Amino acid sequence: MxxxxxxxxxxxxxxxxxxxxxxxxxxxxxxxxxxxxxxxxxxxxxxxxxxxxxxxxxxxxxxxxxKDPPTVTADDFFFSGLNILANTANKVGFNVTLVNVDMLLGLNTLGIFLAHLDFAPYGLDPPHTHPRASEILVVAEGTLLVGLVTSNPNKLFTKVLNKGDVFTFPIGLIHFQFNIGQTNAIAFAGLNSQNPGVITIANAVFGSNPPINPDVLIKAFQVDKNVVDYLQKQF
Structure with a gap:
């Protein structure tokens, strides 16, 4: 043997x-x-x-x-579909098409990632963080209000972006993009990780599995229990 x-x-x-x-x-x-x-x-x-x-x-x-090198093909470095609009018929009016290492095998070890962001009118990419990557975003269509919040003392930076404008979001900071126009908006985001991860703040806090003890959230947010109960039911 x-x-x-x-x-x-x-x-x-x-x-x-x-x-x-x-x-x-x-x-x-x-x-x-x-x-x-x-x-x-x-x-x-x-x-x-x-x-x-x-x-x-x-x-x-x-x-x-x-993969064994002789079996590698051009398709291992190829992805098709960023021209297709994602379905934004949801509560936040937003959806994203990801090009990560799971979708494009040739990205492995390259440390890069691409995303196509679609916004319905007044659609929102909710406040979230990427724990393993910084992000650079360019607006292709429409008008977006974007913002980021620093670590404590939590300073907010916001900017209105139009077609061709670029904004960057440092690694780990809470940020968002909001379509303030009456038409659809499109943006592309590049991140410096093949698997940057995403933590959507509201979902993580109020929609965790199992749920966070309401007493924790009551004290953390300084609100009544009925408010916490209502928010947890939304997620």
Whole structure:
């Protein structure tokens, strides 16, 4: 049979890799061992594992599977659909089309992300944060009121943006975009992470699962219990 330990191998990006070692039985691939480590560059090469042709190694970077180079195609670097308007028939009149590493495999390790934002008249991208990325936004159509709030003491910066205007939102800060026009608005946002994450403030506070204890929210927001109960029912 086959025995091996997970070896250290390089990662210039400093990201987390997972090595999956398997044994090939004809056309079947059987996973034998997995591990997750943060490795230092240049210690031990994958070749040092001494594998023969009947052993396979899968490498995951940032929890995404790395394709064997000969199997990579142009489609791994391609996405189509940002010309299609998203459905904004919802409570906030807003929707977004994401181009992240789940939608475009070639983004893995590149540290970039793209989004197409669609706003109905008076539609809102509610206050939210991106815990892993800063954002740069450009308006393609319409007029947006955008804003961000700093960390304590919570200074608000706002600006009205028209077609062609650009605004940036630093990593982790609460921000929003609001269509103040009577027509649809479109914007594009770029972020410096392949998976920036998003925390929508109202949903996180009043729509968490399980719900936050109402007594916590009553004291935090200095409101009556009936107000907290009402807000939690909205999410």
């Amino acid at each position: 086959f025995t091996s330990s997970i070896n250290e191998f390089g990662d210039l990006c400093g990201s987390v890799r997972r090595c999956v070692v398997g044994w090939r039985f004809g056309q079947e691939e059987v996973e034998l061992q997995t591990a997750k480590e943060i490795f230092h560059f240049g210690l031990i090469n994958v070749c040092d594992l001494g594998f023969k042709s009947d052993v396979i190694v899968y490498v995951f970077v940032n929890e995404k599977f790395c």
